[in-house]
Amino acid sequence: AFTQGLLFHQGYLYESTGRYGNSTLREVELSTGAITRSVALNESLFGEGLALVDSTLIQLTWKNNTALVWNLSDFTLLGNLSYDGEGWGLCNDGEHLIMSNGTDVLTVRNPDNFSIIREIQVINGGSPQSLLNELECDEEYIWANIWGNESFIRINSTTGYVDQVIDAGSLLEDESVSGTGVLNGIAITDSGEFLLTGKNWPKVFKVNLLPTPGSSPDNGSSDTSSDSNNSSGQAGQSSGTEGETSIINKIISLVLMLVVGTMIITATVLMIRLNRQGQTHKGTRSPMRGGEEDER
Structure with a gap:
């Protein structure tokens, strides 16, 4: 699937997939990789980042200035929230929603009405870090994919400074799959393990991070x-x-x-096949954004 948003909740992965005419919201059982629920978005919408707020899932769209609000229990559409500009990544820090739009600035938003509370400029090595994409939050930090890059970063949610860079480029080195895009999915389990995947990746990798x-x-x-x-x-x-x-x-x-903070990924403990399509010959991963209107 063309993963654009990913989160973990009570043994399941919730995934937002993109592309016009193919965007979905789906639930995947982590232990088996089986898709247990799925709902298609309107063909005019391009699914993006995803966050859990209480008993609802909030799903961004790319250029429609609209976030969809879904009932977690049965995937019924409850309503929508509006915002200006593009929607890329979204996560819940426990109090607020954090949203990316492809720039170097994250917006901290009220989860009830999506109004902007404040902005966080992200600085990496003294320079603004743009192309911030899919997001995951924990109690202290914001984890962000960088579009077109095999690495993801850890951001201090107070200062906006990047204090760790994690290279995940080796995850698919031994996979014979064509048509795959770059890393674009971060979820964190209750035990603190990371679940990583990418656009059209055939697997989700369960990994632990250790400092170098x-x-x-x-x-x-x-x-x-x-x-x-x-x-x-x-x-x-x-x-x-x-x-x-x-x-x-x-x-x-x-x-x-x-x-500072450079980390290595150790031991892919679990590789979950998510019924994603892939060929049996080696292919080159591409960012799969821009260029074509339906491939962000």
Whole structure:
């Protein structure tokens, strides 16, 4: 499916899919990958980001300035909410809705009437981070896909600064699937595991994230057996060779510390087939946005 929004709730994935004439809202059982419920959007609508608010699902549309409000229990359409500009990503931080529109600015919105409460400019490495796409929120952070990129980022919801960048480009390396687009789906389970997928991906990947060595300013890594930590402990030795090695290690450690928050994805624990269509030969993933009117 052309995934545009993803969230996890009580053992199920709720997914918004895009493209004119093919946009849907659907419920997928996580343990089996079976689609248990699905409803098609009007052909004039292009489905986008998705968020859960109490017992309703709020689904953005791309260029229609309309968010659809669905009953969670039976997928009946309850109404709609209006907004200006394009709709890309949406998540619920527990109090407010956070919305992206492809720029570097996120809007914090009232979940009842969708009015804007404030704006958050997202800064990555000193520069505005544009093309913010599908979103997921936890209690402290906003996680965002970047359109056209195999990485996703963690954003401090108070300051707007990006403090972690996660490269997910290796997830489909061993898959023989053509027609797949880039990463575009983040959901977080109750136990804190990440569920990642992309446009027309045949699987959802369940992953854990661990900081790389050097990403923590305190000790450089959660793995205290790393080479940089062990060697830096020799800094006080007076031997010329060992002293030079210690200096080099200090420089390496400093460089690693500057790579703030870079993370690696470890162990794809679960790969869920979601009845997505894919060919059996290797294909090149594309952003699948722009260019053609029906492929954002």
